[in-house]
Amino acid sequence: MSDASSMSLPEPAEGWQDGSPDAEPQLLASGEREWRVSGDWTLLALRGRYDEFRQRVAGAVAAGSDPLWDLRGVRRLDTAGALTLWQGWGRKAPARLLWLPEHVTLFAQFLQPVALPKRGPRLGPGLAFAEAQLMAFARHAVDLVALTGRLLLDVVLVLRHPSLIGWREISANVYRTGAQALPITALVGFLVGLTLSYLISRQLKTYGADIFVINILGLAVLRELGPLLAAIIVAGRSGSAMTAQIGVMRVTQELDALSVMGISHTVRLVLPKVLALAISLPLVALWTSALMLLGGIAAASAQLKLDPVQFLHLLPGVVEPVNLWLGWIKSVLFGGLIALLACHFGLRVKPNTESLGQSVTQSVVTAITLVIVVDAIFAVLFSNVGI
Incomplete structure (x- = not known):
């Protein structure tokens, strides 16, 4: 231990005993098997x-x-000093150690076992992104099925x-999603019908088939475009409002x-919204x-100089009623689907504003996408009905 004793630092600087802030860090041998640590073991005292x-x-x-190791004489100790001692000890606590209660917190952070990342087969950036998206889709699908079961x-x-x-x-939801949506759907519907009829009329006029504008416009509007356009507008307008309402309830x-x-959340919040929108x-x-149709x-x-009275008179004869019923059935399904998705994303909101904004965006995008997908499925399944 004589060699170890020679490694001790010079005696404490003058003025340390009287409480001056510039005490030297000390490492002194006391006996053959005891080391005393004293002074300031801080970032400033140990710099360089x-x-x-x-x-x-x-x-x-x-x-x-x-x-x-006796640390009871240490005057000040911070993370830098504790890390210096810890690394000198070989990154493990000595078997014989005397310290003060306030030292325990500093060394506790080094006693925590560090979880090493598990190394698995590494995927490329594209495959990793696809895997993350697939897992997120699977989680949403499972949660949506669970919500549907709870609703039933x-x-x-x-x-x-x-x-x-x-x-x-x-x-209240029927009023908000239905009556308050009439002005915007009327404006958009009229303009879309006007544009669609104008383009169709230009083409039919070329071949002298002016009268068939009634068939094409009536079938497209009552069977496909009317329900689809209304569902898209309601998904962006009312679906986002439902998600935001439930999300704010989560935040608050x-x-x-x-x-x-x-x-129950489903009885009080989800079920009324689904029924109202359906x-x-x-x-x-x-x-x-x-x-x-008015547009x-x-x-x-x-x-085409087509008489409006003639248009309305011929419309019931060229468009079978089954097309109207098919459009209504799709609208009921669209309404329930939009409300269910809106409530699903609203219930998944975390208690922070960032999650609220993300959930509203995902709700609108998912609802519009699924509405178009379901409409395409209906178009394929009932392609020979009413045509």
């Missing part, structure tokens, strides 16, 4: 000398067998106990309050289709 003290501590560890169970519950049905909530912890009171969207789709009549009258 970390390697020196680390080597001295390591040399003290190597010089004696299981020495005792709650439907059975409210049928047994009609007093649980939120009639006021359903009425209102959903947690409902859970504490034993009120009721209001077919009416909005019929309104949109009527305005599209088409205006364009056909101006372009």
Whole structure:
């Protein structure tokens, strides 16, 4: 231990005992198997000398067998000083150690086991992105199926106990998603019908088949474009509002309050929105289709000199009623799907504003995409019906 003793630092600087802030870090041998650490072991006191003290501590560890380390004389100790001692000890706590209670917190961060990342087969950037997207889609699909199952169970519950049905909530949602959507759907529907009829009329006029504008416009509007356009507008307008409403309830912890009171989220929030939109969207789709036909009549009258009365008289004869019923069935399905997706993304919102914005965006994009996909499926399955 004589060699180890020679490694001790000079005596403390003058003035350390009287509490001056510039105390030298000290490493002194006390006996053959004891080392005393004193002074300031801080970032400022050790600046430029970390390697020196680390080597001295390591040399003290190597010089004696299981020495005792006494840190009770340390005046100030911060993370830099604790790390210097820890690295000198070989990144493990000595078997014999005396320290102060406030030292425990500093060394505890080094005692935590570091979880090494698991090395698996590495994928390329493209495959890694595709894997992440696929896993996210699978999680959404599982959660959506679970929400649908919970909703079906709650439907059975409210049928047994009609007093649980939120009639006021359903009425309010019908008004917000239906009546308040009439102006924007009327404007868009009229302009789309006007444009579509104008383009069709130009082509039919070339071949002298002016009268067939009624067939094409009536079939396209009542069967496809009316319900699809209404669903897209409602998904962007009302679907986003539903997601934002439920998301804000998550941020303000209102959903947690409902859970504490034993009120089901699906009975109180999801079911009224799904029923309301399934009721209001077919009416909005019929309104949109009527305005599209009105725009088409205006364009056909101006372009082909077609009498509006003749247009309305011939329309029921060239478009079978099954097309109207098919459009209504699709609208009911679109309404329920949009509301279900809006509630799904709303319930997944985390209690922060960033998650709220992301969920609203995902809700609108997903709803519009699925509406178009479902419409395409209906077009293929019923391609020979009513045509």
